Amino acid sequence: MLITENLGKTYNTKIRKSLFKKEKVVTEAVKGLSMEIKEGQIVGLLGVNGAGKTTTIKMLSTLLEPTNGTISIDGYDILKDTIKVKKLINMVAGGERMIYWRLTGKENLWYYGQLYNIPNDILNKRMDRLLKLVDLEKSKDVPVERYSKGMKQRLQIARGLINNPKYIFMDEPTLGLDAPIAKELREYTKKLAFEEGKAILLTSHYMHEVEELCDYLYILDEGRLITEGTTKDIALIANEERILKIELANFSKELEEAINELCDNTQSTLNLSKKEILSEITITSSKDVSSEIAAILSNNNASIRKFSLVEPKLEDAIIKLSRRNEYA
Numbered sequence: 312m313l314i315t316e317n318l319g320k321t322y323n324t325k326i327r328k329s330l331f332k333k334e335k336v337v338t339e340a341v342k343g344l345s346m347e348i349k350e351g352q353i354v355g356l357l358g359v360n361g362a363g364k365t366t367t368i369k370m371l372s373t374l375l376e377p378t379n380g381t382i383s384i385d386g387y388d389i390l391k392d393t394i395k396v397k398k399l400i401n402m403v404a405g406g407e408r409m410i411y412w413r414l415t416g417k418e419n420l421w422y423y424g425q426l427y428n429i430p431n432d433i434l435n436k437r438m439d440r441l442l443k444l445v446d447l448e449k450s451k452d453v454p455v456e457r458y459s460k461g462m463k464q465r466l467q468i469a470r471g472l473i474n475n476p477k478y479i480f481m482d483e484p485t486l487g488l489d490a491p492i493a494k495e496l497r498e499y500t501k502k503l504a505f506e507e508g509k510a511i512l513l514t515s516h517y518m519h520e521v522e523e524l525c526d527y528l529y530i531l532d533e534g535r536l537i538t539e540g541t542t543k544d545i546a547l548i549a550n551e552e553r554i555l556k557i558e559l560a561n562f563s564k565e566l567e568e569a570i571n572e573l574c575d576n577t578q579s580t581l582n583l584s585k586k587e588i589l590s591e592i593t594i595t596s597s598k599d600v601s602s603e604i605a606a607i608l609s610n611n612n613a614s615i616r617k618f619s620l621v622e623p624k625l626e627d628a629i630i631k632l633s634r635r636n637e638y639a
């Protein structure tokens with residue numbers, strides 16, 4: 312398990328105001344962040360630009376030293392047992408950073424493998440397996456500068472797995488990728504967590520991606536943790552109203568009365584549009600009344616064509632949460 316406690320990072324920078332004047336700028340990029348990531352779990356780290364996501368990932372990846380707090384990975388302290396920790400972790404960054412364009416795909420992996428002192432026989436086997444995993448076997452001897460965007464991104468993943476890490480930190484891994492390539496990458500990510508038991512921390516701007524992949528979320532705003540919880544629970548925050556949409560092929564007076572009564576009792580609003588063939592019913596409620604409605608429909612022998620509960624959207628929840636924080 313990965314545990315951070317009260318993690319913080321302050322950047323001290325100087326900006327030149329004029330030829331002789333420099334101004335000191337102090338940015339508290341991450342403040343008091345405590346979180347946990349377990350094996351086989353994909354955890355999302357969300358927040359608007361400048362929230363502190365990349366800073367957090369850099370601290371977890373040992374690229375930046377925290378100003379306060381602790382990070383422990385499988386019981387090892389990231390600062391005291393750095394060599395042990397480095398064997399357990401790796402990161403996958405979005406875009407085209409961290410790969411050498413003049414080298415071939417295979418040479419890139421070999422180079423990074425050497426940095427980890429992986430014995431040659433193990434490294435050779437691992438490279439073969441990874442090139443197969445990311446579907447770059449055929450192009451392994453081609454210089455990376457001739458790779459497509461998707462191929463470069465897949466090589467990034469292979470690079471991030473070269474030390475067979477248990478913990479993988481992904482910072483916007485699908486940024487700027489075409490939809491089919493991004494989809495492919497999401498599939499790999501799931502495979503890594505659910506089949507290979509890796510623990511993954513993911514940052515992303517794409518809410519549908521987060522909804523698809525992550526089961527637990529930490530939401531940062533100006534460096535501070537504002538909410539954490541399962542993706543479902545957080546999405547529900549936005550949806551104080553649940554919307555049930557039903558289409559029926561027959562509609563009786565008794566049925567209408569029964570639905571009306573339920574709506575009165577549950578402070579729900581009913582919207583009815585009766586048409587010749589199909590009748591559409593929309594019920595908006597603060598509670599989930601779907602099972603009560605289902606019982607009424609069945610008691611009245613309604614012929615149901617459509618019955619759907621509109622799923623709450625994570626995107627709305629995030630907007631709502633950051634707004635709430637603005638006024639807190």
Ligand SMILES: Nc1ncnc2c1ncn2[C@@H]1O[C@H](COP(=O)(O)OP(=O)(O)O)[C@@H](O)[C@H]1O
Pocket residue numbers: 322323324338339340358359360361362363364365366367
């Ligand atoms: N190297 C740096 N030096 C000074 N300030 C930085 C540096 N990197 C990031 N920051 C500042 O720290 C805050 C958090 O940035 P970052 O971690 O990149 O956020 P995110 O990845 O969520 O967009 C921002 O205010 C940013 O301007």
Ligand SMILES: [Mg+2]
Pocket residue numbers: 364365366
């Ligand atoms: Mg970032």
